Amino acid sequence: MTRLFPHPLLSVVLLVFWLMLQQSAGLGHILMGAIVGTIVPLAARPVIGERVGLRRPLKALQLLGVVLVDVIRSNVAVFLVLLSPRPKPTEGFIEMQLKLSHPLGLATLACILTAVPGSAWLEYDQDRSTVLIHVFDLVDADEWVEIVKTRYESLLLEIFP
Amino acid sequence: MIANLPLWLSILVSAAVVLGSALTLAGCFGLVRLPTFYLRIHAPTMGTSLGGGLILLGSALYFSLTQGRVVFHELAIFVFVTVTTPVTLMLLARATLFRDRVEGGSAVPPSFRKPEPLATEAEMQTGIVETKAD
Numbered sequence: 001m002t003r004l005f006p007h008p009l010l011s012v013v014l015l016v017f018w019l020m021l022q023q024s025a026g027l028g029h030i031l032m033g034a035i036v037g038t039i040v041p042l043a044a045r046p047v048i049g050e051r052v053g054l055r056r057p058l059k060a061l062q063l064l065g066v067v068l069v070d071v072i073r074s075n076v077a078v079f080l081v082l083l084s085p086r087p088k089p090t091e092g093f094i095e096m097q098l099k100l101s102h103p104l105g106l107a108t109l110a111c112i113l114t115a116v117p118g119s120a121w122l123e124y125d126q127d128r129s130t131v132l133i134h135v136f137d138l139v140d141a142d143e144w145v146e147i148v149k150t151r152y153e154s155l156l157l158e159i160f161p
Numbered sequence: 162m163i164a165n166l167p168l169w170l171s172i173l174v175s176a177a178v179v180l181g182s183a184l185t186l187a188g189c190f191g192l193v194r195l196p197t198f199y200l201r202i203h204a205p206t207m208g209t210s211l212g213g214g215l216i217l218l219g220s221a222l223y224f225s226l227t228q229g230r231v232v233f234h235e236l237a238i239f240v241f242v243t244v245t246t247p248v249t250l251m252l253l254a255r256a257t258l259f260r261d262r263v264e265g266g267s268a269v270p271p272s273f274r275k276p277e278p279l280a281t282e283a284e285m286q287t288g289i290v291e292t293k294a295d
Contacts, residue, residue: 020234058291075184077209082191091200093270114247117206120199121247122254132270134254136203
């Protein structure tokens with residue numbers, strides 16, 4: 001079973017996406033989606049080392065909610081800065097140490113920080129597990145690191161142990 | 162088509178589309194007007210996050226209600242855009258970081274990676290790079 005389906009969650013997600021794109025749940029589409037959901041994880045096995053899975057699905061939903069709120073807040077904040085005739089945001093680089101080392105967790109954090117307009121994930125160093133982040137309107141670097149740690153990293157550590 | 166919708170729904174759909182477009186437009190203006198590369202990379206993310214999200218929400222709402230069934234394949238667009246944006250961003254950002262560090266002078270944090278050994282003079286002349294076995 002694990003030989004045929006190395007990542008059950010990935011297979012299910014692929015099937016759902018396939019049906020969503022076809023906009024139909026007909027038998028033919030389900031069969032085709034199942035074939036895609038079987039072959040793609042097998043083909044991706046050399047690339048994806050760990051088993052794709054979530055430990056705490058509810059925590060993932062909570063993270064989604066937190067990120068949604070932050071994306072809206074950050075969009076409004078950046079929009080207000082851009083409205084001024086001569087936008088002068090106080091930009092800054094932040095180097096922060098991460099406890100998170102799971103590849104999927106890091107990928108998720110990179111997606112979150114990029115989706116939030118006020119921050120951009122620039123570079124990750126595996127040897128020192130440090131990430132370089134650029135912040136659009138930096139007021140207090142320590143406070144910013146604390147926000148990332150408490151709002152995202154702690155949840156991600158629970159989701160991807 | 163839009164005349165068949167109740168007023169409050171057309172207002173909701175229009176508001177989502179106009180607001181989303183306004184955010185995306187503001188992001189594009191930001192890309193042009195901001196002074197440095199690192200500032201510029203932030204502006205277009207407004208279009209890929211909330212801006213694009215609101216336009217897709219308006220689309221999903223409108224077609225769900227006019228076609229009488231739940232249309233949500235817009236979600237796929239949103240997911241793919243969200244997942245692929247960091248790839249492009251990191252590629253551009255790391256290229257710029259590399260250039261700024263080589264040229265020096267700007268306020269870029271130094272690399273924490275060990276520098277790659279440069280080719281020796283003999284290798285440059287012959288074009289043959291000797292790889293040492295570990």
